Amino acid sequence: MELVKDYPLSKRFPELPLLSAANTKKHSDLIPFAFGHPAQESFDVPLLSQSAVSALQLDGPRALQYSGGSGPDFVLNWIQQRSKHVSISVETQNILVTAGSMQAIDLATRTLTDPGDHVWVEAPTFFGAIRQFSLAELKISSIPVDHNGLLTDELENKLKEAVKNNVPIPKFIYVMPNYHNPTGVCLSIDRRKKLAELAYEYNFYVLEDDAYVELSFSGKKLPSIYTFGPKRVIYLSTFSKTIAPGIRMGWALADDEQIILRMKMLKSDGSTSVFVQEIISHFLSDVKFDYHMKRINELYCTRKDAMISAVKECFGKEVTYTEPEGGFFLWLSFPEKVNTSEFAGDALARGVSFIESKYFYIDGAETNHIRLSFTFTNEEEIKKGVQRIAESYYRYKKSIEVLNEV
Ligand SMILES: Cc1ncc(COP(=O)(O)O)c(C=O)c1O
Incomplete structure (x- = not known):
């Protein structure tokens, strides 16, 4: 043929x-x-092996079902408790566990935008996010960062200009507040507050990608942007940098349950592996995190x-x-x-x-x-x-x- x-x-x-x-x-x-x-x-690896064996031996038949065993609930509760370290208080129904935070970026992007919408990113920014926004057919522009992160004054000027000239303001701004990829800088507390204020004033969302939050050499953690404006922030994080990227497990959380419900509707992969969540639940309950x-x-x-x-x-x-x-x-x-x-x-x-x-x-x-x-x-x-x-x-x-x- x-x-x-x-x-x-x-x-x-x-x-x-x-x-x-x-x-x-x-x-x-x-x-x-x-x-x-x-x-x-x-x-x-030793504890992960032990966790995998426990997942199979203690509740294998349930953990291997579509709906899984008790692992997914355990993981949700763990994320809920850990979020308090960045001053986030959230109900477990407002958290969605995803296949890595890349999937969370994709779902949040498609929940908040339609093709042709405008989004703003930091300059420089994570190329994986640029890729997602391009695939979602969005118009992307950028605001520079300095050693204290996103230049919120410049952002404010750009928003004012946009309103004055009748140019669309962004549906969301994608920001990495801690140990930014690629520059390694952190967004200062004042700028976190300012960003949340601008999000409320101009009615855009902040996609707060906090992939590196646990990687603090001093152990110090700053309050998230979410803390200052929960109604206009979707917060994302991941186990890729703390447990292992191969497990493909991250999460999104939002104050508005509708956001999480919509993200669930877009999530057409059945579910994030419940069996891997079972393993991770054993790991998290045994490790001294x-x-x-x-x-x-x-x-x-x-x-x-x-x-x-x-x-x-x-x-x-x-x-x-x-x-x-x-x-x-x-x-x-x-x-x-x-x-x-x-x-x-x-x-x-x-x-x-x-x-x-x-x-x-x-x-x-x-x-x-x-x-x-x-x-x-x-x-x-x-x-x-x-x-x-x-x-x-x-x-x-x-x-x-x-x-x-x-
Ligand atoms: C800022 C940022 N967000 C998200 C990701 C993707 O993480 P995950 O493995 O959870 O999809 C990375 C990975 O390099 C990253 O640097």
Whole structure:
């Protein structure tokens, strides 16, 4: 049989950039700073194995049913209690457990918007979110962040301008308040309040993506944006950075139960694996969660310190950064004329990957930064990886200097 014609696939898909580091074949000795993977050492495999055995042995036949056993309720109650750490008080029916927080972003986006609606994001922002908003056929624009997070004054000016010029205001603003991806900064308390006030005044939602909240090196936690304006915030978080991303479990919570009901209606996957929730319920009831996080944060803090000292040694004053107080990432800024995409390939050939800044901007606007993840690699690899980036950068720098002289 021969095919007569090409098959025209849906036109819905926007052109989404594939990340160059994701695209390349594995270098035998690659030091992967590109992706936000947790450290292998952060997974408590012995306790997870024990939890999986308990899930099967103690209530297997129920836990394996469509509706599951007692695990899902346990997980909801755990999330309800843990949310108090960021000053959120919520009923369990206002929480939806999802397949990772990526699914929560998708469901919240489609609950709040129709194709063609406007949403605003931070600049830079998480490329996974840009992808979701593009797939939902939204019009995206952005507001810059500085070392204290989203510039809420600039946001207010942009909202005023929009009203004055009869331009649509956003249906929601997507914000990462803690250890922002990619810059690692936290939104200050004043700006959290201001953002919630603006959401009420201008009637937009805030999609508060708090994926990294538990990754605090000092153990300190700030009140969520939700606390300051629960009626216009959907709060999202995940077990990906605390237990393991492979379990695919995150959540959304909202003060308005209608929001959660609508998200449930859009959730066409049956349910988030009830059996995995059974396993996680055993894990959460047996683990000393604060101690578990302390151990992980100590490891990450040591790796962050190793990266900062390697950067100081290899780059001196050539780069600037805000030292992260938690999370996964260090955001390095080079002089403005630098285009980090121009040496990413060479760096990869030398055995180190990072993500170039253009992927974190909706219009690829800023090209002089890179995101390095410090969680997945050990101190020795971190030192070697940063040296490789420096070799690559200084070679590139020399080549543009030569070009400028011609
Ligand atoms: C800010 C942010 N939100 C969401 C996610 C996705 O997390 P999950 O594994 O829960 O889907 C990530 C993962 O990198 C992230 O950085």
